[in-house]
Amino acid sequence: MSTLVEVGGADRDDWGAAHPRKSWFDVRPLADGVFLIAEPGHVNNFLIVGEDRAVLLDTGLGVADIRSVAEGLAGKPLSVVNSHYHFDHSGGNRLFDEIAIHRAGAELLAKPAPDGLAEGYMRYTQRMIEEWREYKRLDDTYFHLVTADTLIRPLPDGFDPANYQIVPTTATALLDDGDEIELGGRVLRVIHTPGHSPDSICLFDERDGLLFGGDTINTGPIYAQLEDSDVEAFARSARRLAGLADSVARVFVCHFMRVDNPPGLLREIADGFERLLDGSAPFRDSADSLGYPVREACFDHFSIFIAGEDSRAGPAVLRTRGQLDRDSPVPLYYQLQEVLKEDIDAGHWQPGEVLPSEAELEAWFGISRTVIRKALDVLEADGQVIRQKGRGTVVAPPKLVYGAVAAARE
Numbered sequence: 001m002s003t004l005v006e007v008g009g010a011d012r013d014d015w016g017a018a019h020p021r022k023s024w025f026d027v028r029p030l031a032d033g034v035f036l037i038a039e040p041g042h043v044n045n046f047l048i049v050g051e052d053r054a055v056l057l058d059t060g061l062g063v064a065d066i067r068s069v070a071e072g073l074a075g076k077p078l079s080v081v082n083s084h085y086h087f088d089h090s091g092g093n094r095l096f097d098e099i100a101i102h103r104a105g106a107e108l109l110a111k112p113a114p115d116g117l118a119e120g121y122m123r124y125t126q127r128m129i130e131e132w133r134e135y136k137r138l139d140d141t142y143f144h145l146v147t148a149d150t151l152i153r154p155l156p157d158g159f160d161p162a163n164y165q166i167v168p169t170t171a172t173a174l175l176d177d178g179d180e181i182e183l184g185g186r187v188l189r190v191i192h193t194p195g196h197s198p199d200s201i202c203l204f205d206e207r208d209g210l211l212f213g214g215d216t217i218n219t220g221p222i223y224a225q226l227e228d229s230d231v232e233a234f235a236r237s238a239r240r241l242a243g244l245a246d247s248v249a250r251v252f253v254c255h256f257m258r259v260d261n262p263p264g265l266l267r268e269i270a271d272g273f274e275r276l277l278d279g280s281a282p283f284r285d286s287a288d289s290l291g292y293p294v295r296e297a298c299f300d301h302f303s304i305f306i307a308g309e310d311s312r313a314g315p316a317v318l319r320t321r322g323q324l325d326r327d328s329p330v331p332l333y334y335q336l337q338e339v340l341k342e343d344i345d346a347g348h349w350q351p352g353e354v355l356p357s358e359a360e361l362e363a364w365f366g367i368s369r370t371v372i373r374k375a376l377d378v379l380e381a382d383g384q385v386i387r388q389k390g391r392g393t394v395v396a397p398p399k400l401v402y403g404a405v406a407a408a409r410e
């Protein structure tokens with residue numbers, strides 16, 4: 001049916017032994033002529049087939065050959081529509097000749113990705129793969145939610161995360177709100193839903209009541225915290241989609257495992273944005289997939305991330321310093337421990353407070369764990385911090401007291 005993209009890695013044998021899956025993509029039919037081509041844990045792409053031609057809605061991360069999979073399933077001329085320009089939806093664009101995106105996304109799609117994004121995402125992927133084993137163990141023992149469809153897979157054979165690149169691509173067609181994409185016996189209507197990004201669209205197959213929600217509708221965190229997000233526009237887009245709910249039967253979303261949702265989700269999300277804007281939503285501090293701190297408004301079937309005061313560059317105390325100076329003769333670990341030490345001395349972190357995790361420091365500064373550990377070693381030897389099992393790196397009590405306690409113990 002479709003080309004198998006083999007997953008690999010040395011540990012294939014103990015990989016989700018209960019539900020072995022050999023392909024990077026989870027491919028399954030969702031409705032007549034509609035297929036999910038998911039990269040589980042990452043992103044969900046959709047193939048929508050008409051009598052004459054087919055559309056692939058989004059091309060995923062680009063770590064495996066999604067074109068051969070989609071063509072194998074479609075068996076007819078195939079073109080790409082991007083739900084928006086973000087790399088996790090357009091990573092496989094380079095494999096295709098015909099790419100359509102909303103007018104507002106064309107330039108963004110052709111622009112190089114921000115520095116460190118590819119590396120940051122691969123670190124996230126690595127963490128997911130590492131921590132997945134524990135999730136699977138708990139699921140096998142208690143919850144039994146994971147199926148063959150929702151297995152996290154190791155990266156495909158021959159793919160080297162160190163070489164992952166986000167390749168800018170050029171759109172060959174521009175979409176506008178209300179455009180209709182004719183597939184033969186099936187029409188997809190373009191609904192421009194700015195908010196997550198300026199170019200976000202949904203596709204609506206009115207005949208079958210299928211709404212493809214892009215990143216506007218999701219079942220985990222809805223990302224409204226990004227630099228190109230607009231929370232008020234997002235709220236308007238969500239309300240507009242809620243207005244369609246009566247003619248929608250199923251809502252397919254681009255992230256997380258609950259791909260297929262009832263139309264009630266549209267109203268829930270519109271209401272959620274309303275509560276977020278009127279200040280009645282419950283918030284907590286959280287972090288996005290790259291480790292940046294965000295504020296999270298939590299609801300029953302989804303949450304909404306918005307930017308915290310200092311979201312884009314780590315906590316305020318770190319942001320004021322900017323990045324470490326890679327050209328400096330002072331080693332990076334030494335620069336990092338200086339930054340942390342000054343912040344501790346300035347009282348930005350109080351004794352007993354937990355410092356950002358190694359993963360967070362890694363994401364904010366774009367430096368390796370080895371460098372981070374070396375910096376923490378220096379601080380620990382200095383008596384500035386204490387490493388506590390299960391808690392992390394904690395700011396030590398003021399030196400004098402700490403010295404007295406240490407002396408008393410000896």
Ligand SMILES: [Zn+2]
Pocket residue numbers: 084086196197215
């Ligand atoms: Zn996105």
